[in-house]
Amino acid sequence: MEALDHFTIPVSGLSDGLHEYDFSIGKDFFQQFEGSLIEDADVTVHFSFDKRTDLYVLTFEIEGEVKATCDRCLEDFNLPVEDEQSLLVKFDETEWEDADVIYILQGTQSLNVARYIYEFINLAVPITKTHDDAGESCDPEMLKFIEQEKDESQDDSSSIWDSLKGLNLEN
Numbered sequence: 001m002e003a004l005d006h007f008t009i010p011v012s013g014l015s016d017g018l019h020e021y022d023f024s025i026g027k028d029f030f031q032q033f034e035g036s037l038i039e040d041a042d043v044t045v046h047f048s049f050d051k052r053t054d055l056y057v058l059t060f061e062i063e064g065e066v067k068a069t070c071d072r073c074l075e076d077f078n079l080p081v082e083d084e085q086s087l088l089v090k091f092d093e094t095e096w097e098d099a100d101v102i103y104i105l106q107g108t109q110s111l112n113v114a115r116y117i118y119e120f121i122n123l124a125v126p127i128t129k130t131h132d133d134a135g136e137s138c139d140p141e142m143l144k145f146i147e148q149e150k151d152e153s154q155d156d157s158s159s160i161w162d163s164l165k166g167l168n169l170e171n
Helices: 002-007 027-031 114-124 140-162
Strands: 017-025 041-051 056-069 076-092 101-105
Touching: 002 027, 002 114, 017 114, 027 041, 027 114, 041 114, 056 114, 076 114
Parallel strands: 076 101
Antiparallel strands: 017 041, 041 056, 056 076
C-alpha cells in the first residue's frame, strides 16, 4: 500500500474548513488493487475535504478516460468517465461503514481516500460499454459478422416456434 500513501489526508493537522486536493490516476494506481476490472486510465480527481468539528464531508469529482473493451465489437477504446460523489465521515466508538457514511474513531490521525477513489471510478463506468459512449463507431468488420450471425439465428429459430403454433392450451 506504500504506493497509495500520498492519498492519505492528515486530518488531525488540518484546521476546520475546506481543503482541496488534486490527484492524477493512472495505470500504477489500479495495479495496487488485486483483481481490478480497470487496468489503465487517465483520470483526474478533484477532492474536497470539508473538516467540521462534528463530521467531515468528502467530495470526489472524477473526470477522464478509462481503457475499456467494447461489449459489441470487442475492440479496446478510451471510455470517458465523469462523476461526482460525496461521503460523510462521522465519529463513533468503533469503525464501520454505512451506505454514504463512514464512522471512524474520534482522534483518528489520518484518512486514506485511495479505496474510495477506486470505488467511485469503478462506479462511473457503465455496465454496458460500447464505442457509442465515446462518440465513436464500432469495428465495421465485426459489425458485419454480428449482423450475419443475427440473420442466420432468426432464420433457424422460426422453424422451432412454428411447431408450437398448433398446440391448444385451453382446457
